[in-house]
Amino acid sequence: xxxxxxxxxxxxxxxxxxxxxxxxxxxxxxxxxxxxxxxxxxxxxxxxxxxxxxxxxxxxxxxxxxxxxxxxxxxxxxxxxxxxxxxxxxxxxxxxxxxxxxxxxxxxxxxxxxxxxxxxxxxxxxxxxxxxxxxxxxxxxxxxxxxxxxxxxxxxxxxxxxxxxxxxxxxxxxxxxxxxxxxxxxxxxxxxxxxxxxxxxxxxxxxxxxxxxxxxxxxxxxxxxxxxxxxxxxxxxxxxxxxxxxxxxxxxxxxxxxxxxxxxxxxxxxxxxxxxxxxxxxxxxxxxxxxxxxxxxxxxxxxxxxxxxxxxxxxxxxxxxxxxxxxxxxxxxxxxxxxxxxxxxxxxxxxxxxxxxxxxxxxxxxxxxxxxxxxxxxxxxxxxxxxxxxxxxxxxxxxxxxxxxxxxxxxxxxxxxxxxxxxxxxxxxxxxxxxxxxxxxxxxxxxxxxxxxxxxxxxxxxxxxxxxxxxxxxxxxxxxxxxxxxxxxxxxxxxxxxxxxxxxxxxxxxxxxxxxxxxxxxxxxxxxxxxxxxxxxxxxxxxxxxxxxxxxxxxxxxxxxxxxxxxxxxxxxxxxxxxxxxxxxxxxxxxxxxxxxxxxxxxxxxxxxxxxxxxxxxxxxxxxxxxxxxxxxxxx
Numbered sequence: 001x002x003x004x005x006x007x008x009x010x011x012x013x014x015x016x017x018x019x020x021x022x023x024x025x026x027x028x029x030x031x032x033x034x035x036x037x038x039x040x041x042x043x044x045x046x047x048x049x050x051x052x053x054x055x056x057x058x059x060x061x062x063x064x065x066x067x068x069x070x071x072x073x074x075x076x077x078x079x080x081x082x083x084x085x086x087x088x089x090x091x092x093x094x095x096x097x098x099x100x101x102x103x104x105x106x107x108x109x110x111x112x113x114x115x116x117x118x119x120x121x122x123x124x125x126x127x128x129x130x131x132x133x134x135x136x137x138x139x140x141x142x143x144x145x146x147x148x149x150x151x152x153x154x155x156x157x158x159x160x161x162x163x164x165x166x167x168x169x170x171x172x173x174x175x176x177x178x179x180x181x182x183x184x185x186x187x188x189x190x191x192x193x194x195x196x197x198x199x200x201x202x203x204x205x206x207x208x209x210x211x212x213x214x215x216x217x218x219x220x221x222x223x224x225x226x227x228x229x230x231x232x233x234x235x236x237x238x239x240x241x242x243x244x245x246x247x248x249x250x251x252x253x254x255x256x257x258x259x260x261x262x263x264x265x266x267x268x269x270x271x272x273x274x275x276x277x278x279x280x281x282x283x284x285x286x287x288x289x290x291x292x293x294x295x296x297x298x299x300x301x302x303x304x305x306x307x308x309x310x311x312x313x314x315x316x317x318x319x320x321x322x323x324x325x326x327x328x329x330x331x332x333x334x335x336x337x338x339x340x341x342x343x344x345x346x347x348x349x350x351x352x353x354x355x356x357x358x359x360x361x362x363x364x365x366x367x368x369x370x371x372x373x374x375x376x377x378x379x380x381x382x383x384x385x386x387x388x389x390x391x392x393x394x395x396x397x398x399x400x401x402x403x404x405x406x407x408x409x410x411x412x413x414x415x416x417x418x419x420x421x422x423x424x425x426x427x428x429x430x431x432x433x434x435x436x437x438x439x440x441x442x443x444x445x446x447x448x449x450x451x452x453x454x455x456x457x458x459x460x461x462x463x464x465x466x467x468x469x470x471x472x473x474x475x476x477x478x479x480x481x482x483x484x485x486x487x488x489x490x491x492x493x494x495x496x497x498x499x500x501x502x503x504x505x506x507x508x509x510x511x512x513x514x515x516x517x518x519x520x521x522x523x524x525x526x527x528x529x530x531x532x533x534x535x536x537x538x539x540x541x542x543x544x545x546x547x548x549x550x551x552x553x554x555x556x557x558x559x560x561x562x563x564x565x566x567x568x569x570x571x572x573x574x575x576x577x578x579x580x581x582x583x584x585x586x587x588x589x590x591x592x593x594x595x596x597x598x599x600x601x602x603x604x605x606x607x608x609x610x611x612x613x614x615x616x617x618x619x620x621x622x623x624x625x626x627x628x629x630x631x632x633x634x635x636x
Contacts, residue, residue: 146394190347198577214293225547299327331566545571
């Protein structure tokens with residue numbers, strides 16, 4: 001599209017004043033401006049020098065709008081020397097092979113200079129092969145570049161001996177992988193420490209925080225983990241405070257749980273208030289405290305960018321002068337690639353600058369419009385999918401550190417075993433009745449194809465039924481384990497099953513549930529770990545599945561389980577972590593041809609997708625596109 005402006009020209013001679021108007025293209029004005037800048041350019045950008053030489057040689061040059069814009073935006077920019085090898089996608093390699101008539105398909109490019117940058121591309125100067133005599137200019141689409149060209153690791157040196165001396169008093173020491181993790185954190189302003197559960201992420205981040213020189217450190221974690229954080233910090237530093245309720249206090253290390261963030265940072269409600277009506281009180285203790293380092297434990301709690309806690313942490317970490325943000329989580333992608341987006345926003349990753357691009361590129365995002373009852377159309381995005389996962393893993397490899405226990409420790413084995421059962425005839429009839437009621441409800445509501453996550457919620461009655469049916473099997477397994485001198489963890493999803501199991505085992509058991517206070521939860525953990533008479537720990541997966549250590553257990557039984565694989569893996573590794581000296585056996589209670597076996601199949605598919613994103617394994621696009629809904633709903 002060409003835009004025109006009217007120029008009014010005044011001229012005067014001795015007889016009369018003449019007025020006339022002409023139309024001039026804005027592109028012409030831009031072109032003249034670009035030519036002036038080109039004439040006086042004295043930098044080293046080879047593209048601008050090429051255009052300038054062409055202009056000086058011919059005394060004229062026809063500039064496109066893109067060229068004019070390039071000149072205007074980059075005439076005073078010095079090319080950035082990075083001299084770094086950058087990975088590129090297979091597609092870009094094929095295109096560059098054709099462009100330069102190469103005999104091979106390049107997988108990397110040596111970028112000597114970044115000449116310019118747009119929202120979508122890098123303009124670089126470099127080489128595609130080792131024996132290339134002269135460097136050339138290339139436009140590299142950002143979607144086809146698998147490395148961050150600006151990333152430059154910082155070399156750090158840490159005296160680990162002084163920390164080992166302190167740890168040795170309690171018979172502990174830093175493992176090699178922990179030393180590497182500490183250096184990783186110190187060398188990055190924003191990153192994700194995604195070690196397998198039980199590899200000591202807490203102690204790594206505490207020592208890194210002390211080494212970083214940070215004066216004020218905010219630790220955000222689940223409520224059940226606050227006391228544990230204070231205990232671990234106090235090994236090295238006494239300057240700590242735990243924030244409770246609505247009473248604000250802060251220290252060198254300030255520990256707060258996700259649920260009360262809103263008490264100390266108010267999000268504007270956007271309501272218009274009449275004159276004289278009291279204005280919303282905006283609390284700003286979190287932002288006014290001046291934290292220069294934020295550590296977020298179990299950071300996957302912030303995966304929802306629409307949640308209050310998610311919005312608060314995005315604002316706190318990006319709008320204020322927080323120098324460093326470290327995310328700790330064994331499951332950075334709890335369920336799907338979109339779960340990763342908000343975490344990337346919090347650490348200011350370039351990948352999170354454009355939600356739409358991320359959704360389309362990595363979540364197989366689809367946009368459609370729904371007509372509302374009032375006739376208006378509403379835009380809807382579906383972002384539950386997964387796509388280009390290898391590329392996402394490559395682009396985040398410099399900001400995420402992921403180690404598995406099997407790779408870094410001489411750990412005992414963790415053996416996961418699904419236990420299959422059959423419902424009795426009477427149980428089966430009751431289950432079938434619940435299933436048929438659910439199917440009829442779907443038909444009545446016109447849900448022909450269903451929505452996976454909504455279906456999972458609506459199938460809660462079926463899950464509860466299976467959980468109750470599993471109780472006798474769990475009791476039998478636990479009693480056998482106790483007879484063999486083992487301590488056992490039982491995980492549950494529903495209050496009824498937890499209470500039934502707790503009632504059965506009585507004084508042999510302790511419980512860990514959401515409604516309990518932080519102190520009560522910690523007492524349960526301590527009793528299980530230290531009291532030889534306490535044989536069973538019964539915990540809700542959400543409440544007891546994170547941030548606690550239960551290494552006295554060698555048997556873990558899931559009476560019921562979560563549909564999010566990350567929740568189950570976190571729970572499994574309460575026993576399988578540093579300090580565990582024995583093999584850990586994990587059992588999942590499943591009933592043939594029921595919701596439990598369908599969920600089990602679906603969870604394994606989700607695990608494959610998540611492992612691809614965080615670099616644990618490769619997965620083909622065909623495998624990724626297997627519809628999890630079909631796996632779950634194959635009885636429809």
